[in-house]
Amino acid sequence: MPKIRSLTLAAALVASLPLATPARAAPEALNAVTAQPAAAAASGFDGVVEAVRQTVIAAQVSGAVVRLDAKAGDAVKAGQVLLQIDARAADQNAAASDAQVQAARASLEVATREYERQQQLFKKNYISRAALERAESEFKATRAQVAAQGAQAGAARTQSGLHVIRAPYTGVVADVPVSLGDMAMPGRPLITVYDPSALRITAAIPQTVAAQMAAGQLPRAELPGLAAPRQWVTPARMQLLPTVDAATHTVQLRADLPAGLGGAVPGMFARLWLPSAEGGSSVRPSLSVPLSAIVRRAEMTGLYVLDAQGRPLLRQVRLGRVEGDKVEILSGLMPGERVATDPQAAARFRQTTP
The missing domain is CATH 2.40.30.170 (Efflux pump adaptor protein, beta barrel domain)
Known part of the structure; x- marks a missing residue:
């Protein structure tokens, strides 16, 4: 009976002791390389x-493409017709404006002769000054109407001319994103030409x-x-x-x-x-690191760079050319800095390090 009691007391003492917390696993050692200048050939x-000089010719008016005389790769000369948009409505508006100009000029001829007659009558004292001023006012108004109709006709002719697309200079057609029959809208690219x-x-x-x-x-x-x-x-x-x-x-x-x-x-x-400022054959060579050290996350490209305490820090870099198992680092890394060659191990190191 005393033996059973002593065993029970010992078990209670053990149960009352705090449980030992397992020690955190030591972070694994990271393999790293020192960023070294690449070979002289990698300085390009x-x-x-x-x-x-490259021009994207866009439509200024709307209409269907009824003529297409250019395709990609064609050599064109300045002023050469490349494309034409249906201009029937614009041509009719221009013709109507020209007709209005002719009618206004006919009215101006009548007003001019009437004003000249009124001047002669006024000199002979057959009419009053007020009648002469009315004739002069009518003559000036008719002359102004002729000028307005002429300006409107010029605008209509300019609008009609926008339906013809010409080469702005001598060059080569780079792209024709439209086809015969397509609908051209203001701002839509029609032809790309370069010199x-x-x-x-x-x-x-x-x-x-x-x-x-x-x-x-x-x-x-x-x-x-x-x-x-x-x-x-x-x-x-x-x-x-x-x-x-x-x-x-x-x-x-x-x-x-x-x-x-x-x-x-x-x-x-x-x-x-590039030539160097010291007169050498190339500028300071860029750096190269193992291709396996590159970290790609969505749109970010980076490296795990070790700080003075050996902790990996993710840093964004800009890559250059790839040569074998090496990749050129154009920016984001300085000579002598240490780079982790295993990004997964570096990420685990950051998680396990307090």
Whole structure:
């Protein structure tokens, strides 16, 4: 009996002790690499060929397309008829306005002769000054009516001329988004024309690179889509836009291509290689990290960068070209910073770290 009582007391003591809380698992060690400058060949910046002068011709009047003399790729001359919209109603309005002008001019002739007769009668004292003033007033009113009818007829002819679409300059038709019989409405694009003699390359470069660019030195342009002798060209001039993209911290660089460069068309892929301010062959090389370190979440592209305490922090970056298992980082990362190569492990580390 005493033995049973002692066992019961021991069990009660054990039950009264607080339960031991299991220790939190230590966060797993993160594999990280140090951001290093990419090879010198990776210092180019991707861009696109654009037309310096490109015009989207839109309709100014409504009506059906009754004539279409242009298609994409056609070379056109300035003033050449490209498209025509049904102008029968506008032509009739113009004809009616011309008829009203003729009627007003006939009335002006009658009023002019009447005014001249009244002047002669007044000189002979056959009529009063009041009668002469009435004739003069009628003459001036008729003359003003002729001017108003003439202006209205000119507006009607201008409205009729808007139904004919002509090439604004000598160029190439880039796009024709309408077909014969389509309904044209004011503001609807009809034809896109560009000037092939004035092309440029537009590329986005980091603002830190833009600040280090040498003044007066032109970049070297590469057009991989052209044949070997024409792949490399020297632009005629370059321009850095004075604004910086707040989202990507990049600056737009425009490099005008020389005239007469055959084979280059808007939309073609291109690359700009920039001279350095120190006189080297390229600006400070961009950084490269393993492709597996990239984090993509909806519209955000980023990396887990380790801080001084080794904690991963998600940071948005802008990517460049991919070469093998490496990807170029154009902005958002500094040389020497450590990047987690396993984004999933970095995310778990953040969850387990207090």
